[in-house]
Amino acid sequence: MTDLQETTLEAFYAELAHHGLMPLWTQRDDLMPMSPEPAARPTLWRWADLYPLARRAGELVPVGRGGERRAIALGNPGIPGQPYTTPTLWCAIQYLGPHEQAPAHRHSQTAFRFVVEGSGVWTNVDGDAVAMRKGDLLLTPGWHFHEHHNTTDQPMAWIDGLDIPLVSKLDAGFFEFGPDELGTTETPERSRSERLWGSPGLSPVAALGDRPNSPLMAYRWEHTDAALTEQLALESEGAAATVEPGHAAVRYTNPANGRDALHRIRTEMHRYRAGTSARPVRTVGSSVWQVFSGSAAVTIGERRFEVATGDLFVVPSWVPLTVEAADDLDAFRFGDDPVYEALGLDRRSENG
Ligand code: GTQ
Ligand code: FE2
Numbered sequence: 001m002t003d004l005q006e007t008t009l010e011a012f013y014a015e016l017a018h019h020g021l022m023p024l025w026t027q028r029d030d031l032m033p034m035s036p037e038p039a040a041r042p043t044l045w046r047w048a049d050l051y052p053l054a055r056r057a058g059e060l061v062p063v064g065r066g067g068e069r070r071a072i073a074l075g076n077p078g079i080p081g082q083p084y085t086t087p088t089l090w091c092a093i094q095y096l097g098p099h100e101q102a103p104a105h106r107h108s109q110t111a112f113r114f115v116v117e118g119s120g121v122w123t124n125v126d127g128d129a130v131a132m133r134k135g136d137l138l139l140t141p142g143w144h145f146h147e148h149h150n151t152t153d154q155p156m157a158w159i160d161g162l163d164i165p166l167v168s169k170l171d172a173g174f175f176e177f178g179p180d181e182l183g184t185t186e187t188p189e190r191s192r193s194e195r196l197w198g199s200p201g202l203s204p205v206a207a208l209g210d211r212p213n214s215p216l217m218a219y220r221w222e223h224t225d226a227a228l229t230e231q232l233a234l235e236s237e238g239a240a241a242t243v244e245p246g247h248a249a250v251r252y253t254n255p256a257n258g259r260d261a262l263h264r265i266r267t268e269m270h271r272y273r274a275g276t277s278a279r280p281v282r283t284v285g286s287s288v289w290q291v292f293s294g295s296a297a298v299t300i301g302e303r304r305f306e307v308a309t310g311d312l313f314v315v316p317s318w319v320p321l322t323v324e325a326a327d328d329l330d331a332f333r334f335g336d337d338p339v340y341e342a343l344g345l346d347r348r349s350e351n352g
Contacts, residue, residue, distance in 0.1 A: 038316035040086050040286060041078035042300035047116065047310020054095035054157050063096065065103050065180060069148075070095050071160055074288075076314060082165070086286035086314055088336040089265070090164035094148075095157045096121055101149035104178025110213070110262050111140040111162045114332050116292060116310045120152030125217050127183045130191040132158060135221025135292065137252055137267055137332075141213030145178045151187050159290060159312070161334045163264050193217040197255050212263040214254035219261070224250060228271040228330070246276030246325075259338075266337040272296070272325035280320040284347040287315045287335030294329035298322065320349075 001009070016023060030037055054072060063070040071092035073083035085091040094113070096102065104124070113123065119133040126144045140146045150156055167173050196204050197216040200223075207215065231248035234241035242248045248271045252261040260266050269292070272278060280299075289298075295308040301319040305311075315321045315335075323329070340346040 036318040040316040042303040084165040088166040096150040104147035118156040137219040214261040246273035278323040282320040292330040294327040
């Protein structure tokens with residue numbers, strides 16, 4: 001190129017920029033990558049680090065109107081400066097001291113809680129008091145009022161999962177404060193939603209009809225545990241029921257339509273027999289896992305972590321995950337899979 005041509009070209013680019021125009025041919029290579037190149041990194045958080053820090057937040061920071069929740073987000077180091085665990089998902093540890101309460105609000109973001117240890121908090125979802133106990137999954141689908149209250153003399157911590165980053169990216173966030181006083185201080189054994197929707201295979205005729213999110217707000221550990229136990233027992237009896245040898249899994253589903261319990265977040269519990277080495281899997285979309293019990297070595301792309309009860313790790317999009325169970329392992333997983341499926345962007349590879 002002659003000097004004159006070069007000068008002309010530079011002037012042309014300057015003029016394009018002046019008009020707010022950007023040619024495709026000067027863009028970075030990652031504009032349309034050959035395969036996903038996630039900024040999020042495989043990352044591990046240990047429960048042994050998280051819990052004492054949450055307890056200190058409990059000593060130092062009050063919970064109430066404005067701050068709303070004493071929740072500490074797991075920030076992915078590949079997404080610096082943002083409280084995002086993955087590009088689509090927020091995961092936080094939330095802590096409530098004895099007799100504390102977190103005020104009512106509702107938002108378009110969808111939410112759940114998973115309890116790795118402890119009990120004693122009730123979450124009121126649209127006025128229905130839902131007990132939170134070890135191993136339970138509790139739902140707060142978008143635009144339902146919710147508040148949490150600890151009725152005991154013991155603190156409690158759990159993890160929250162929400163689609164805060166996705167909703168932010170989509171400019172779809174709406175939020176409303178609820179009343180300042182607790183809607184109910186009841187502490188029923190079973191919530192109204194469980195009494196109506198919690199009998200296996202039976203839906204109330206008066207409430208039938210498709211709905212995007214599950215009307216059942218609590219999925220109890222005794223049911224999850226029994227379902228996984230039966231899958232592995234059936235496998236032992238020669239009636240294949242597991243996703244692969246030694247690896248049972250259940251998905252939390254919406255009893256009204258059989259789809260994911262939450263419209264935009266997949267939730268599952270996986271059980272691996274001790275010694276099981278699960279085949280490497282990669283999927284488009286990101287997920288977060290929390291070990292519920294047992295221990296394992298997990299390989300996420302280039303990283304390898306030894307994990308035990310309460311530890312959380314991130315699997316970024318299209319990064320292969322391999323699980324090698326040291327002991328019998330139960331691991332809770334949540335991911336943004338339903339979003340990718342709804343958009344026709346889902347893809348899966350079972351051989352790394
Ligand atoms: O418990 O309502 O971790 O609204 C983040 C936002 C928890 C909640 C979080 C929330 C909540
Ligand atoms: Fe909330």
